[in-house]
Amino acid sequence: MKLEELNADDEFRLQKHRDQIAGHLEGSAVYHDLSPNMEVVKVILNNNWVDVTETWRLQSLGVALGDALHGVMGIQ
Structure with missing residues (x-):
């Protein structure tokens, strides 16, 4: 899998x-x-700030988890 830099969007x-x-x-x-x-x-x-029906908040939680993994383990 090829990783690419994030664009402005x-x-x-x-x-x-x-x-x-x-x-x-x-x-x-x-x-x-x-x-x-x-x-x-x-x-x-x-x-319990995230409900299974709240797509935007679930995605935000995913971003927070990704940031945490990057911060703790250096995962890109």
Whole structure:
């Protein structure tokens, strides 16, 4: 599988998902600097902020998980 650089539209969409997650955690030490970490994913799941019917939020959770994996393991 060939990986390609993200284009401007992809970057914009990812940022919208990150903004959605950050909105839930505003003022929280967990996401104080918007750095990717597994604690963000844990907080989202523990607080039931995502329902199986909420496609946008599920996609945002996926972005947060991807950011966390990148931050913890360096996965691109």
